[in-house]
Amino acid sequence: MSQVVTPSRFRTVLVSFLKWFDADCAAEDIEKLKERPDEVEWIRTIPFAILHLGCLGVIWTGWSWFAVGAAIFLYFVRMFAITGFYHRYFSHRTFSTSRFGQFLFAVWGGACVQRGALWWAYTHRHHHQHSDEECDKHSPRQHGFIWAHIGWITSAKNFPTDYKRVKDLAKFPELVFLNRFDWLVPGIYAVALFVFGKLLAIYAPSLGVTGGQMLVWGFFVSTTVLFHGTACINSMAHVFGKKRYQTGDDSRNSLILSLITLGEGWHNNHHKHMGCVRQGFYWWELDITYYVLKMMSWTGLIWDLRPVPTDAYDPARQLPKDKAA
Numbered sequence: 001m002s003q004v005v006t007p008s009r010f011r012t013v014l015v016s017f018l019k020w021f022d023a024d025c026a027a028e029d030i031e032k033l034k035e036r037p038d039e040v041e042w043i044r045t046i047p048f049a050i051l052h053l054g055c056l057g058v059i060w061t062g063w064s065w066f067a068v069g070a071a072i073f074l075y076f077v078r079m080f081a082i083t084g085f086y087h088r089y090f091s092h093r094t095f096s097t098s099r100f101g102q103f104l105f106a107v108w109g110g111a112c113v114q115r116g117a118l119w120w121a122y123t124h125r126h127h128h129q130h131s132d133e134e135c136d137k138h139s140p141r142q143h144g145f146i147w148a149h150i151g152w153i154t155s156a157k158n159f160p161t162d163y164k165r166v167k168d169l170a171k172f173p174e175l176v177f178l179n180r181f182d183w184l185v186p187g188i189y190a191v192a193l194f195v196f197g198k199l200l201a202i203y204a205p206s207l208g209v210t211g212g213q214m215l216v217w218g219f220f221v222s223t224t225v226l227f228h229g230t231a232c233i234n235s236m237a238h239v240f241g242k243k244r245y246q247t248g249d250d251s252r253n254s255l256i257l258s259l260i261t262l263g264e265g266w267h268n269n270h271h272k273h274m275g276c277v278r279q280g281f282y283w284w285e286l287d288i289t290y291y292v293l294k295m296m297s298w299t300g301l302i303w304d305l306r307p308v309p310t311d312a313y314d315p316a317r318q319l320p321k322d323k324a325a
Contacts, residue, residue: 016043023116023161024180033157034135038143041156047183048154051113051227054220057212064208066200067217074222075229076262081108082230083262083289089302090117090169091124094277095293096304099172106178111189113223114230116179118169119161126165127234128274132249138234141250149228149235186223193218229260237267244318245272255286263287273312277305281312 018025085105088094097105106117114120123137132139137158140148152158161179163170170176178185197214200207241252245268257265258280264270266279266287273281280287296302311317 013043016041019044019159020047021183022180023119023159023182028160030160030162033160036157038147038152038155038157040151040154041159044156044159045154051220052224054216055224057216057220061210061213061216063217064213066207066209067197067213070214071217071222071225074218075226078108078112078222078226079229079262080289080292081105082112082114082226083264084293085109086112086114086117086120087124087264088277088289088293090121092274093168094275094306095297095302097302101301102172103174103178106175107185110178110182110185112226112230113186114227116161116175116182118163118166118175118179119182121169122162122165123158126162128271131247131251131271132238139250140235140238145235145239148238149231152234190215190219232257233261233264233267237265241265241268243268245269246319247271253285258286263289269312273309275306276308276312278308281308 015025086109089097089102089105090109109117109120127136127138130136132141134142136142137155138148138152143152163176194211194215196211197209197218198211200209200214201211237252237254237257238250239252241254241257243252247268249271251268251271253268254265257267259265263279263286266281266285269281269285270279277293278287278290279285280290293302293305297305
């Protein structure tokens with residue numbers, strides 16, 4: 001027997017498609033959504049799947065040194081937007097900037113294709129409030145490694161933005177707009193890369209670059225790797241590494257993850273003192289995001305960088321080395 005498509009079912013499917021373009025379309029009761037079980041919302045996650053499948057475009061476009069170099073460059077430029085702006089500014093407000101500055105940061109972060117700054121901040125603040133507890137959206141301890149890394153982002157209960165939890169940001173309509181229409185900046189970014197590649201093919205043919213090649217490498221490949229680099233903090237930084245502080249969760253410090261994420265790998269440091277702009281507390285803990293933010297403060301674009309509290313260096317407040325693993 002064929003399944004009858006009821007009006008309510010049709011509306012549900014239609015809304016799922018519309019949310020590709022308007023994240024706040026037909027907003028549901030967030031508290032009721034939280035009570036739903038974790039399950040994949042297949043229609044809503046099609047764009048996420050397309051992002052990954054787009055990497056297969058290299059089969060048709062091939063590669064060039066310029067395209068691969070651009071992908072690597074754009075990975076780190078946008079990783080800084082995630083670590084410096086989405087995380088250390090919007091989520092934790094570890095420094096100050098102007099209204100124009102935060103709008104610029106939100107646009108920059110939007111090119112990372114990790115949704116809007118307000119959704120990102122709300123989700124991350126919730127993580128800190130409930131780190132590795134049952135209601136933590138991406139805890140390896142509670143939900144397993146794969147779900148913590150990628151599964152949680154496909155769940156219907158994790159799509160909405162609870163604007164009540166980010167009132168300090170939601171009072172700016174331009175930020176709400178970018179958060180609501182979170183496809184806009186990535187769309188412009190993808191088109192710009194394609195056009196740039198076409199122009200290079202015309203005016204610098206010796207580079208061997210095409211529009212399709214720049215789109216595949218600069219957008220699909222670079223963005224997919226960027227997502228998984230960011231997601232490593234949700235998954236691997238709660239499983240691998242060492243603990244300096246007792247934080248009540250599984251957060252750990254890792255040099256390797258810090259290299260991948262420009263300093264976010266000092267995750268146990270961060271969970272102990274989340275309000276400071278620096279996450280690598282000691283000179284040997286490489287924190288490129290902090291170094292760049294420090295240089296930005298010299299220009300006057302940002303200011304009031306919140307320092308590491310002095311008690312962070314008190315050995316009495318740190319775990320003995322034999323318990324740090």
